[in-house]
Amino acid sequence: MIFSYASPRGLLLVACLLLSLSVRAQLNTELLSTVHYPVRSSDVWGYVAPDGTEYALVGVYDGVSIVSLADPTDAQEVVHVPGQNSIWRDLKTYGEWAYVVTDQGSSTEGLTVIDLRQLPDTATAYHWTPELEGLGTLRRCHNVYIDENGYAYLSGCNLNNGGMLYVDVFTEPGNPVFVGTGWPIYSHDVFVQRDTMFTSEIYQGRMGIYDVSDKQQTVFLAAQPTPFDFTHNVWVTEDGRTAFTTDEKANAPVAAYDISDLTNIEELDQFRPAATLGLGVIPHNTHVWNDWLIISYYTDGGIVVDASRPNNLVEVANFDTFFGGGAGFNGSWGAYPFLPSGNVLLADISWGLHVVGVNYVRACWLEGQVTDADFGTPLSGVHVEILDAQPNTELTNLSGQYATGIATAGTYRAVYAKEGYFPDTVSVELDNGVLTIQDVALHRAGLFTLAGLVVEDGTSYSAPYAMVVFENGTSRHEALADATGAFNMPELYAGAYDVYVGAWGFRERIIKDYVVSGNTGMYIPLQRGYQDNFLVDLGWETREDPTVIRGSWDRGEPIGSYRINGAVASPEYDNPDDLGDACYVTRNIFGDVEQGDVDGGQIYLTSPPMDLTDFASPIISYQTFFYNAGGDGNPNDSLFVRLMNETDTVLLEVITESGHEWRDSSVFRVADFLEPTANMRVEFETGDASPSHLLEAAVDVFAVSEEVIVQTAEPIQTVQWRVYPNPFHDVLHVEYDFDTFNSQPRLELRNLQGQTLATHQASPYQGEWRLPTNLPSGLYLLQLWDGNRLLGTEKVVKAR
Template sequence: MKHFLLLNLLALSTTLFSQLNSTLRSQLDYDVAVNDVWGYVAPDGTEYAIIGLDNGISFVSLADPDNAVEVARINGDNSIWRDMKTYGEYAYNVADQGSEGISAFDLRFLPDSVPFKKTTYPDIIGNGREFIQAHNLYIDTNRGRLYTAGGSRQINDGGILIFDLTADPMTPTYIGKGPATYSHDVYVVEDTLYCSEIYDGELALYDISDLDNPITLGTTRTPFNFTHNAWTTDDQQYIFTTDEKANAPVAAYDIRDKSDIKETFQFRPLGSINTGTIPHNVHVIDDYLSISYYTDGLVVADASKPDNIIEIANYDTWLGSNGGFNGDWGAYPFLPSGLTLVSDRATGLYVVDVDYKRAARLEGIITDLDLGTPINGVSVSINSTQPNGTTTSAIGEYKTGIADGGSFEVTFTAENYLPLTVPVDMANDVCLRLDTTLTPAVRRYDISVTVVDDETGEAIPNASFVFKNEEEDTSVDMLTNADGQVIIDNVFEGDYDLYVAEWGYLTIGEETISPSTLENRVYRLTRGYMDDFVSDEGWTASDEGATSGFWVRGIPVGTFFGNIPGSPGFDAAGDFGSEAYVTGNGGGGGGDDDVDGGTVTLTSPMFQDLGLADLKVSYQYWFANDGGDTTPDDNLTIKISNGRETVVARVYEADGDASWTADSFLISDFVEITDSLQIIVETDDSAPNGHIVEAAFDNFLVYGRTIPVGTDDYDAAGFTASVFPNPASESFQLTFDGRTLNQATLRVTDVNGRLVSEQKVDGESVVFGQALPAGVYFAEVLEGTRRIYTTKLVKE
């Protein structure tokens, strides 16, 4: 171990380390990696740091905060994870590796020595298992109770164990347990237990006034479904959580009604947005959040307004790139001196003096000058060197701020509006209200669309109408009313993509369309079944035991396991829109939000044959399977159900790098055709395999293997006709039996009714469609103006 007063480092800290409203007082380097940190104040007022090492515990005197000195070190089992807390003149440690049980340290003899005792607990809950490890601990110092979290899954499933410290502080006495749910961390106030149930992705609150009968008070999912730790304000009205995932926020919740927990804000350091930074632990002191943010270092935020949390100080201990688990593991802000202790995995202990101050805040509502309606998505930026910025919500509301007040200009910008810059005087501990308006910069139109059945002409209610401008990141997703209508007023000029979809019909899509063309427009939907997932057509997602990787519809966010693709970063080619169904869509690394712990299932709405002679389904799928402690052996299963039986039609295993792959099958090869057909897509990664399992599903289509013929006057035509092959991967051959055509016309249109090809037909057959891309089409043959033949085509 090296101890040194880093005079040069202190002199150069402004250039070496990123910092805001903070000063490095001293640093202590170690010859071994460190993990967590806690603090202690001796009866004589001397402050100490307690540092977790990979091979023990270090005690550091801060008698001179500018010259931190290690005064004792206790060796222990090798463990990456340690957690320490204090009670009176004693400290306690647990480790998630090794077999130390609970280590108790007598601090009354500091700085000269630290007597200690390690206690394990044979058959602690009566199932024959010995308690030797835990991931974290918390101490209720008022009652003298120690709570461990994250121990062996064979002891209360890694849930909370409770020990008394009052009888013998050096030998904690087991007195009870919490719920049998794995809890990564625990926080306790009086009779309320706050559990970070990491694998369930939930913060759970329990009443433990009766240790033999914990009662659930409330639960809430945290943003990245990986609840790592939680800490409340002093009045227990708000709580803050971390998810140990790349780009995850520190989330704030209103817990005044514990049965109805409400999220109030998501905080991220604005200087490293979307760079993969990971929050580790959050603690709360006087409504400030002291956050160990791995590669961002120590981050301090003012949470006195839990709906507008502003970073007011930081000290970055990591000089490398963002992302990953390097940098700041722990931060302890509770020393009476106001100093914060920071533990960096590689570079040891940092003693940091934080200049706490209430943020200077700016809030308001932005409305349209002409209409008076709120504007969503307005960018709000304060012209300051301090990172800041936000966008308005759906109700036009914005909330932002900076660490240090002063005179600034704030700029409001939004697509289709003229920018606006306003001077502001902002002061610390003041929330300035600024409501304003923006002036439209382009013309607006009123849209009126009616959706009808192509065959009957009847209106189709509840059809999805999707209208979006990806360049401006604006989207409208509405359902038609009882008259099959969608009416949208005041749509800005621009290039939009439009999709009309309803289960039981073929989707219509138009790209780069102007709203000026959509006044009194009628869209005619043809019966059939296709789903490119541009809208919600009623597929259901379910799971059995899974803790992550649930099926969701959205634009895929790609992940990688090393250089190997995990989840796709794009949807399948050749369909409408950019959406697909994917197993988890949280991004991050290959093991983030993949399928874990059980089975996830995606089930289609029911469909029927629509009078076709036979049915075939086609789709594209993605399946990735890698990593884990054993050879990957998971699969993706496609099942077909007819309401009476469910049969496995396809089983896919990972074969090399994952990619979008097309497949199809005849339904009648597996089940009898009924009016209650459904497709079921299923994958699984049950514990303890721990593999990377990612799946996706897109471009779903149901069609007839033998397409039926329809004519305006088929009997009068006096012949039969057929198309072969259909579906076709190259070209179609249309053959007429019993008649030779002379100067007839063959027209092919796409599902939107747009003409894609037209040619003359002479003789008894014609080959066509070579240049058509994959998709669904309709062909018709006309003699003069009389249509004598129609059919549907599928190009694969």
């Protein structure tokens, strides 16, 4: 039966301006128009009618959308061909016909054949579901490719174990004829050129290469494993000398291979987007046009890579279709770069079709060798970076060779760095389409031992079991202090480091650009108090109910998870104003929120014990992130925060409001809930109640502070002082009368969490203090100090 379809489903949203303001990345591209669908999209292909009109054919959940690009700045759906519901559709054209496959467990459409001859007015379609002798009835396939001779190659079908099926679509256009089968090895995708077939044998983890000149006798030629053993897609250059593959795995690359000699296939390079390196982004499909790769890169959108030097793959254009970040199976599914206009079609899973103009440029290549300056030997593992707004990164290989580049010509600084060597920065002139050779020799850095002591600021008491981290761009070294606060770094190369120090019962500290130049000692004072930005492990305890299916409290730099529409479900970053880049977050893994949220029970995060008896009025503060959505019915999960001492447990708050950002700080006075004792803890509990919903949570910037710190070393002497005006704008006047100062008086301005925001060395009797202009309005604590003696505290208000 043949079905005829004419009118579209109604005017779809064309949101060029909205999307151009919302996309996250755009290099050498221009958004021309979009077509938004109310259902999911999958792959996309193009078609050019005899009158020269270009069309986009988009696989959508409920069929195929045919979009006129007569005006590429105003793309319009002209025909919708209904189909069975499926999140997988693949499309190709030959002549004036389109051939579509659907891959869902219940699919029965076989090969859908669409007559495009009556566009833009109508299109007719039918489903080819032949009963193939010795095989069975064709019901579904994962992919289809049509070569230059008019043979269609069906892969991942319900027949032949998912191996290839060969179909003649040229002898009688619109009437396919089955002509043979390939090897019975499941193939996820396929590319054919000049009777050589390249299969993506995803479960074998390899690219298969076959001679299909005789459709009755497929001949195996070669196979090549791909980097992540999950070969999803293969495309080959026009000259047949280079193949490019994708593995549909988090952090997998697009790989390039020299296939000029099938008995000796050689990997040439691997490409990963530097902007999202290590964040779990997944490559999907790559195509080759004029030695450029046009890649649908899921949450990174569409990426164009110059592959004319296949040993040095360089990103030269991109357009991010996905509103969120992070990783998972969201964003750009397919890309089509073969229209005569040069425009690229991108199909985004949650949004729909994007028509994008691309400024194709050749890369500015930078290549060379890095050696040891003393011995001339090649250095592997040297980090090479061109300092530019376009992210880029490269490591030298075992021969010390590197190959990198950027998209925009200019004069740049290139930095070469390796642990154990002093870094070098070189000025380089880069031009599009030009290879610049830059060899570099690095000088060895000395290797030293550093011993240190972490103590309480202002006293001789130690800060026991402090965690000390030395970190720079090439290395990270950790040491745990002993009970006396002493630590030892036995092997530190000369150079500058950022030093992170934390100990429970003290406020964390970062020392920037600390220079190691010899066997030296280091003295690190920490202020008393409880603070944890989670940049080091200070001993929080985590546990889960036995019923938990998945989910835990994980400490680290948050990766971020997103809904299919791009909505943030767990944070991609920790609080930007705290120390370091870590927090505690539920199940910090790559992927969709559906794969990484908490399921099946409650999970708990509990602080180490706190002695709050030395505080006059302790205040607990922290920040949280809480997301709860999806599922059946209204979301019903919570984040509970409790305070505990030796005998009692009280509830500080219950968070049920779902959001996409870090919440404002929660602040509680301990005495309002429990009497401060020597063994107190804070616990965060969350979990997935029945019926199940999506649940993510995070905790950061934990602190205990107070308005006045009890001084036990010396009694506070009476001081009379006056602060005006109060409220103030930018200037405070301070007058005080005190008999004896042991040192120059000092003024400190603190927030209610006890953090010191500004310090001022005051005159002996009175003075004026012009405060930072970026100080937000609100309540602050002004303290007057004589050395380590706190003489007085006044509440002051910064006016709006």
